[in-house]
Amino acid sequence: MKIRKLCLILVMAQMALLCSCKPTYKSPLESPSVTKAPEDAPYNFDFEQMEEDVGTNIKSANMYGFIKDFILTGDNDTQKITVNFVIEENVTESAIELLLTDTMRFIVDEAQMQDFRIDEYTDEDFGNLSNIYGIDLIVKCNNEVITEYNIAKGESVPFDPTLTIENIIR
Numbered sequence: 001m002k003i004r005k006l007c008l009i010l011v012m013a014q015m016a017l018l019c020s021c022k023p024t025y026k027s028p029l030e031s032p033s034v035t036k037a038p039e040d041a042p043y044n045f046d047f048e049q050m051e052e053d054v055g056t057n058i059k060s061a062n063m064y065g066f067i068k069d070f071i072l073t074g075d076n077d078t079q080k081i082t083v084n085f086v087i088e089e090n091v092t093e094s095a096i097e098l099l100l101t102d103t104m105r106f107i108v109d110e111a112q113m114q115d116f117r118i119d120e121y122t123d124e125d126f127g128n129l130s131n132i133y134g135i136d137l138i139v140k141c142n143n144e145v146i147t148e149y150n151i152a153k154g155e156s157v158p159f160d161p162t163l164t165i166e167n168i169i170r
Contacts, residue, residue: 043115043132047074047081050110054083057106063165064099066091072107074133079153081107082136089141094168096147100137101159107135126157 051072058064069086083103087096108127112118119127129135130151139147151157 037115037117039117042076043079043117044076045074045111045114047072050074050081050107050114053110053113054103054106057109058099058103061102066095067099079133080136081133083107083138085137085139087139087141087146091141091146093147096139097159098163098165098168100139100147100149101161101163103137104135104157104159105161121161123162126159126161130155130157 051070054072055070058067058070066088067085068088069084071084072081074081085099104126105121108118108121108129111129111133112120112127118129118132121127131154134153135149135151135157137147137149137151138145149158
């Protein structure tokens, strides 16, 4: 009986020793390396990915059920982004303004994710994307243009970056 206990204690001690001596992973880098393109390198956005991600963000906001169609296109050579919405009838101007404000936030987020040279939007502005790319935002209903903003390259975005649904409700 004593030999059994002694064997059991030895086995448990060996297991404890083996478990405590397992190797740990250590990264060869002290901190992650982020590569930023040179300032003079041309911008090269993936507009298909941008359309998919911006569209997903608009849908996940769960407050734009009035959108019938959404198309985002762009051209890196002409440095132009175009967003087209087709919406239902009787949508308020404040709902459209909120949609376009959120759309600009989502576009800036996606552009910044694709190229770190793009500044993030803040409560004060929409970053530097409109200094680099022209942006057209077009909202239609029944083939009639309801609202159209043509933000030329270098112009500031004409929306309030602090606009939220809570601000409209108040």
